Amino acid sequence: MERVKVAVVGAGPAGIAVGVEAKVAGIEPLVILEKAPHICDTIERLYRPGKRVDAIYRGIEVEPIGICRFETESKESFLERMKTWVERYQLNIHLNSEVNYIKRVGDLYEVTVNAEPKFLAEFVIIAIGIFGQPKKPDYPIPKEVKDRIFFEPPSFCPASGKILVVGGGDTAAEVACFLCQRCEVYLSYRRPQFFRINPVNLKILEEKVAQGRIKLLMGTDIEKLEDDNNRVKVFYKDGRVDSYDFIFYCLGGSTPKGFLKYIGVEFDLEDNPKLNEFYETSLPKLFLAGDIAVQRGTIQLAFNTAHIIIKRIKDILSEEAHDQK
Ligand SMILES: Cc1cc2nc3c(=O)[nH]c(=O)nc-3n(C[C@H](O)[C@H](O)[C@H](O)COP(=O)(O)OP(=O)(O)OC[C@H]3O[C@@H](n4cnc5c(N)ncnc54)[C@H](O)[C@@H]3O)c2cc1C
Structure with missing residues (x-):
């Protein structure tokens, strides 16, 4: 198994922003695991050609707080922007790599990819979005x-x-x-x-x-x-x-609760994953980023969650280095 500092699950806007922020913060090695054969599968698959990607979406105006930000542009320009970031920051992305399971082994997390344990990571960031599971009506579809x-x-x-x-x-x-x-x-x-x-x-x-x-x-x-x-x-x-x-x-998506519960993330009484202010779950050093971490997601919000998480990881690492002295 390959040892990494950070394993990121999902190469959508949140996962890529985590990669960018971590690179700039000097946190490595980092691997991003993406189940689709390309990055940003939600945008690639669900946005029609030429769609406007709004910087202010659902009326939610979000002030950028980290490195990643964008102005309203077309789907094609936005995807090009993401590819440019992947190249510029030399992000290590494994495509066609679906994460099926994550388990705690001592102080590390064992990450299972395509049904095989592949990585041992100190930190895990889950950025799998909510659009793998579109919301459906409660009446039956004949x-x-x-x-x-x-x-x-x-x-x-x-x-x-x-x-x-x-x-x-x-x-x-x-x-x-x-x-x-x-x-x-x-x-x-x-x-x-x-x-x-x-x-x-x-x-x-x-x-x-x-x-x-x-x-x-x-x-x-x-x-x-x-x-x-x-x-x-x-x-x-x-x-x-x-x-x-x-x-x-067009009813939106829903949190993939099954996956999170399966790996042991605790949920609150309203059935939302329990998160602290740094988006860390009940499992230490395992974070949620992007749509899966917030109530009503947008791309800029996904970028901002990445910034907060990496800043927190940087602080944890410097506290640990200080304690070892
Ligand atoms: C039709 C539509 C239009 C939208 N328009 C806008 C807009 O104009 N402006 C705006 O700000 N927002 C818009 N949104 C919302 C925006 O797309 C999301 O907020 C954003 O994509 C969230 O990014 P994310 O990285 O959290 O998740 P996602 O973009 O959903 O990315 C998740 C990634 O994780 C991968 N993944 C999932 N499960 C696994 C697994 N087990 N292992 C490995 N990889 C996995 C997926 O393949 C995907 O690539 C729109 C959404 C939709 C559906």
Whole structure:
């Protein structure tokens, strides 16, 4: 097994920012383990081509506190920025490396990659995000309609069709605006008003609504779905019934609790991982960074968690060096 100072799980914005901050702080050797064949899988997979990557997302304005920061730019420019950082800071990233288990062995952590124990690390930082597990509705999806229902944003716009988008956040707004280029689009949101869409998305959405290209179904909640001859029949709780060719759910992601509980991270009464102010878990020297560490994640917030964690690790290492003298 290879001995490292820090093992980082996940090469999304949080994992890469951890690498950058650690390099500058002189903390090494460090390895970043990424299960996908490329870095930033959430962005690569879920952002459609040309998507704007907003520096202020979900209305959350976050002041950068560390090295990593960005201005609003396209998906492609953002990914290029991340690749440049990987090269500039010579980050040691292992792709196609899924971490399945982490266990404490003495003062170290044994990290299992693709079902084999591969690394012994003094510190572990888990930065696996929440989008491996998209949130799903609590009513059943009949198997006859499964191929007409999507839990990820579309990467291309169908040539035609009647589409229902479900959700009230930025992703739902962006997906509706993207699909209305060629399709008849309805947007169902259970609240009477949007409250967490950023102003740019809201303006674009309102323009499309005014042009009649998107119909808003505000204050609507879905009760159940049924097959309707190659369409999906939607029964709303207010008694309304309508059929669509496709449904896109944009409900966000959820913390991969199973993985964290499996490795022994403790949870609080509200079922959130117990973290101190440095994002350290109940397991000493094991931290959570990025979306998995905060309630409502954004890229800049992910960058900032990385800065706080590496500063803490630096302090722990200097305290230990001092004690040894
Ligand atoms: C459609 C959409 C649009 C968005 N738009 C914006 C926006 O405009 N601006 C903004 O600030 N935020 C936006 N967000 C949110 C933003 O993408 C997240 O806040 C950000 O990606 C969080 O970074 P992260 O590194 O914590 O997690 P992620 O980006 O999810 O990265 C996690 C990485 O860990 C890897 N991984 C997972 N499990 C394992 C494992 N077991 N072993 C090894 N690797 C693993 C994954 O493959 C992935 O590469 C958007 C999200 C979505 C879904």
